[in-house]
Amino acid sequence: MERNLERLVNFAESLFRNRPVKVVVEVGARDCRETLGFRASFPQARIVTFECNPRTLPQCRAAIAGMREATLIEKAVSDRAGTVRFHPVETARSAAGETHANPGASSLFRADDRFALERYEQSSIWVEAITLAEVMSTYQLPGIDLLWMDIQGAELLALKGLGERLADVKLIHCEVEFVPAYVGQPLFPEIARFLKRHGFAFIGFTIYSKHSGDAVFVNLRHFSRLAIAFAAWQNRLLAWKRLQWMRHRAKRSLLGRV
Numbered sequence: 001m002e003r004n005l006e007r008l009v010n011f012a013e014s015l016f017r018n019r020p021v022k023v024v025v026e027v028g029a030r031d032c033r034e035t036l037g038f039r040a041s042f043p044q045a046r047i048v049t050f051e052c053n054p055r056t057l058p059q060c061r062a063a064i065a066g067m068r069e070a071t072l073i074e075k076a077v078s079d080r081a082g083t084v085r086f087h088p089v090e091t092a093r094s095a096a097g098e099t100h101a102n103p104g105a106s107s108l109f110r111a112d113d114r115f116a117l118e119r120y121e122q123s124s125i126w127v128e129a130i131t132l133a134e135v136m137s138t139y140q141l142p143g144i145d146l147l148w149m150d151i152q153g154a155e156l157l158a159l160k161g162l163g164e165r166l167a168d169v170k171l172i173h174c175e176v177e178f179v180p181a182y183v184g185q186p187l188f189p190e191i192a193r194f195l196k197r198h199g200f201a202f203i204g205f206t207i208y209s210k211h212s213g214d215a216v217f218v219n220l221r222h223f224s225r226l227a228i229a230f231a232a233w234q235n236r237l238l239a240w241k242r243l244q245w246m247r248h249r250a251k252r253s254l255l256g257r258v
Helices: 003-016 033-041 057-063 132-138 155-160 163-168 188-197 225-235 237-250 252-256
Strands: 023-027 046-050 070-073 082-086 089-094 118-122 125-130 144-149 169-177 200-208 212-219
Touching: 003 033, 003 144, 003 169, 003 200, 003 212, 003 225, 023 033, 023 132, 033 046, 033 057, 033 144, 125 132, 132 144, 132 163, 144 155, 155 169, 155 188, 163 169, 169 188, 188 200, 188 212, 200 225
Parallel strands: 023 046, 023 144, 046 070, 144 169
Antiparallel strands: 082 125, 089 118, 169 212, 200 212
């Protein structure tokens, strides 16, 4: 199990305590590797996972074949339903000039090469998009216990697509950037402000680097601050939060030049 997923699972188990995690929504499945991790960690949960990249969808279908608890929706997730541009990564080139495949870097946004650790050769296709609010209605989901998002800069679009149903999401794990990897993408401060306005507390990062991290947010409508603090203390997320946020603030001068 990947380190970020393991840390999130440990935190969720502490936060929910004796309550089962019933609904997991994974936005940006890539190859459904994390889907299998969610299935092993939360065997009672219904899992709804999204992927729109035609390059990796065969792997997704194979990974969850026969898994009755998991539903794969082969669409992008955004703030509106309809047809949208999607930019699959054909090849990626490292700073050393080495080329390799990186389909997980595909995005609704064009890559921004100014601060990138690697350069992407992207194509452009049309895909169908859906909103999470629509999915919750269609599949009669009363709420989302755990929302995992890794969609390369489009996370805020997915959150906005929840509308009023954002109040029914309990725990969010969201990839964020501190410098732009994609043209026009929202950065961590904007996402954090949006979620704070909607009643979420930022807890910490499960992984962190100077360019990006995986941030954890908890809905204060569903958990007391004491329960959140206890769960975070058990998993040392509060310590990560303070340390990483201090580092983040130290880099604000870099963000100011973006």
